[in-house]
Amino acid sequence: MTGLHADRVVRRLADRLVVDDVTLTLRPGQTVGLLGPNGSGKSTLLKLLAGVLAPTAGVVTLDGRPLPEVGRRATARRIATVEQHADTGTELTVRDVVALGRIPHRRAWTPPTAADAAAVTEALARTGLTDRADQSWHTLSGGERQRAQIARAFAQQPRELLLDEPTNHLDIQHQLDLLSLVASLPVTTVIALHDLNLAAMYCDRLLVLREGRAVAEGTPAEVLTPVLIEQVYGVRAEVTHDSGHPAIRYLRPAAPDELQEGVTGDVPTAH
Known part of the structure; x- marks a missing residue:
């Protein structure tokens, strides 16, 4: 089996199952969205896929080999990660930050090669940051910082990207x-x-987690139904498909007085 694959992975924290028996196969070139409420296990599953955490049970494989057998350096050449927040107290330029993606490709203390420089230049261009290359990373906006982190991951020249x-x-x-x-x-x-509409617009497939378990997997049209949204997120929604992909419109919860009227059967009187 080629590519990255999680087979019935479990991650236990004390007496709690953070990820519980989840299987995920990544098809080359696809964008897979992980959905679920806070605490559903999304971040932990990403760390398992990256090899940052080891599963309590089950296995994550890369081209059919368990990640520990592949080795951390070889895994870092293949899999790049972008965290929610990135910060540094060190004064770095944007080019310096992007060049960090080349570390897995060099031996310790060896200077950058021409291939390293070319990969950084391409990553800056791909993310629209060429004109920011010599600017301090600390002066960037939030969106530009995220782009810089993606450029760093792209300079790593991975085949799998986890965000x-x-x-x-x-x-x-x-x-x-x-x-x-x-x-x-x-x-x-x-x-x-978190945004279901963004997931519907940009993802080829979705995996929905709730309390660590996979509750749905498939295309956005297959997964994002009013029933699933209410079951997983506890909110009512309408889903339309006029734009070629699901579009979710959330329904406002009933006000307390409306709920009371529904219970008592009272009807407001017009004056």
């Missing part, structure tokens, strides 16, 4: 720009998202 809620705290335009960029990259992507 943990990269659109958090970004305005709508930057969310759309960022996800358009991710979808255009020639890699297999797993991305944890």
Whole structure:
């Protein structure tokens, strides 16, 4: 089996199952969205896929080999990750940050090669940061910092890219720009998202988690139904498909007085 694969992985924290018997196969070039409420296990599953955490049970394989057999350095050459938040107290330029993606490809203390420089230049260009290359990373906006982190991951030249809620705290335009960029990259992507409409727009497949377990998997049209949204998120929604992909409109919860009227059968009187 080629590519990244999680087979019935479990991650236990004390007496709690954070990830419980989840299987996920990544198909080359696809963008897979991880959905679920806070605490559903999305971030933990990403860390299991990246080899940052070891499963309590089950196995994560890369090209058919368990990640511990592949080795951390070889895994880092293949799999890049982008966390929710990135910060550093060190004064770095954007180019310096992007160049961190080349570390898995070099021996310790060896200088950058021409191939390293070319990969960084390409990553800056791909993410629209060429004109920011010599600027301090600390002076970037939130959206630009996220783009710089994706450029760093792209410079790593991975075949698999894992992103943990990269659109958090970004305005709508930057969310759309960022996800358009991710979808255009020639890699297999797993991305944890909260926004169901963004997941429907940019993901080929979805895996929905609740309390650590997979409760649905398939295309956005198959997964994002009013029934599932209410079961997993506890909210009512209408789902339409006029745009070619599901579009979710959330329904406002009933006000307390409306609920009381529904219970008592009282009807307001017009005056």
